[in-house]
Amino acid sequence: MPGLEDLYREIILDHYRSPRNRGELPTPPAHKSEGFNPLCGDEVVLYLVVEGDKVVDVKIGGQGCSISQASTSMMSAAVKGKTLAEARQLISAFKALMSIHESKLEGESDGADLQAELDGVALGDLEALQGVVKFPVRIKCATLAWNTLQQGLDEVSVPS
Amino acid sequence: MSLDVAKIKLDFPILERKVHDKRLVYLDSASSSEKPTAVLDAMDHLYRTSYANVHRGVYTIADESTQAYEAARAKVARFIKARQTEEIVFVRNATEAINLVAYTWGRTNLHEGDVVVLSEMEHHANIVPWLMLAEERGIVLRWIPLTADFRLDLTSIGELLRGAKLLAITAMSNVLGTINDIGPLARAAHAAGALVLVDASQAAPHLSIDVQDWDADFVAITAHKMLGPSGIGALWARRELLEAMPPFLGGGEMIRDVRKDGFTTNDVPWKFEAGTPAIAEAIGFGAAVEYLEALGMDDVRSHEVELTRYTLDALDDRLGEKITIYGPRDVAVRGGAISFLFEGIHAHDISQVLDEDAVCVRAGHHCAKPLMRVLGVPATTRASFYVYNDQADADALVEALAKAEKFFAP
Ligand SMILES: Cc1ncc(COP(=O)(O)O)c(C=O)c1O
Secondary structure (H helix, E strand, O other): OOOHHHHOOHHHHHHHHOOOOEOOOOOOOOEEEEEEEOOOOEEEEEEEEEEOOEEEEEEEEEEOOHHHHHHHHHHHHHHOOOEHHHHHHHHHHHHHHHHHHHHHHOOOOOOHHHHHHHOOOOOHHHHHHHHHHHOHHHHHHHHHHHHHHHHHHHHHHOOO | OOOOHHHHHHOOHHHHOEEOOEEOEEOEOOOOOOOOHHHHHHHHHHHHHHOOOOOOOOOHHHHHHHHHHHHHHHHHHHHOOOOOHHHEEEEOOHHHHHHHHHHHHHHHHOOOOOEEEEEOOOOHHHOHHHHHHHHHHOOEEEEEOEOOOOOEOOOOHHHHHOOEEEEEEEOEOOOOOEEOOHHHHHHHHHHOOOEEEEEOOOHHHHOOOOHHHHOOOEEEEEHHHOOOOOOOEEEEEOHHHHHHOOOOOOOOOOEEEEEOOEEEEOOOOHHHOOOOOOHHHHHHHHHHHHHHHHHOHHHHHHHHHHHHHHHHHHHHHHHOOOEEEEOOOOHHHEOOEEEEEEOOEOHHHHHHHHHHOOEEOEEEOOOOHHHHHHHOOOOEEEEEOOOOOOHHHHHHHHHHHHHHHHHHOO
């Protein structure tokens, strides 16, 4: 049986207790997007400032469990300063990280295609969230921030 | 304690189960209760010996199935002290019971500007059907607010009820545990010309209820929270109301005659039971209320009062500064659902850590988002008791919480 230590790594608890980039930004120039998990009430608020093709500033808000909030904090630190393309690559890599275990369980794939998504992407602290996949109910907690980021990037990329 | 819980535990096979090698400590009965052997056997027996569709065949086992199904209706009627068995309509759950009222009585009697009074402690099941009518035809909702000690604030009840067509209210909150005194409220509503719908989803499992004493017009109950199976519940309504209401779903069973150009409806309650019903589930429901009657609802209540007091005290002693309880402290006016916030630890993390010790508690908004907004909290942890819980279960909860605190301590 996976233990609690697999889920609540020290680095996760650290991000939960001291979230990075917490705050708000004026809109515009920032773009605000919000993500909700209607089942558990977790909430992620994301402010993105994109200049050219770069995410130059990020602030986060919201509330929820340690996994959703730590994942949001880690996401904010990971995408700040990245290009839009790099940020999207991170999203794919993170989602691959979250689904490898599941798809192996379901026998859909041996995970090789997902591993390809991960290759060459430096996940850093984010790897600590890998333990979440052993607790399938909590995967949606970890992915909420990333879905919100994806939504935010899609919205800023649409020429208005 | 007034119940022999050690003996009762033996009636619930699931309680023999281990989770993560630990004894299962089930503290989520407000969400759904576990089932005694008597209920499992009643359903199994039907399937093995008499199962056939009801109200249709003339052969022996069809008649046996029908008799058992109708006997279950009589047991449920007796349990809530309905005057007539025909006042019990079998539905899927409390949600369907309330929707049935909203669709049939509501769509006949509620028009633009008509007022329905709810309370701030309602479950979504007793909110959304009325919001749907508000959207569809512009009915107006008024809300009875809460006091600082999590009870109904009745200061302005006269004004709230003035001109109202319906008071739709829970008899016991699934979040706060608060028991509402329905009788006086119903009389005030009637004096104002309103009918009264009582959501007894939480009250029926834990209190001796009497629909006459309540002076209610509609009462919704749901079997799975009161030791019965899921998929069955009941709407009780005064016979005149049921007679006057148009049917809900159309199909077999609910008709007397069908021609190419029309139909006539069956008598109540079958007029509201279109299609093949949940036959075994209804019979399981009957067995569940018989089991509760054998325990005695007064003893069920006093057991829960004692256990709730014990737990509130234990939480206070061990974790007092860390825990905020949302619900009345006076056990005389509350049931055994205890909702709380743990300082610095989110409800989902609490319930995850408790699962390590096989302690099952609920985390979230408990399908009462308007209430959560009033309380100003996004989610709480809720532990809730039933007849098979004892002080050892309460102790397991407190120990597991103390462990969670250690785990998350900075
Ligand atoms: C007070 C209250 N009302 C209604 C319901 C809905 O019950 P069901 O899901 O069985 O329809 C519940 C169950 O959670 C409840 O606690």
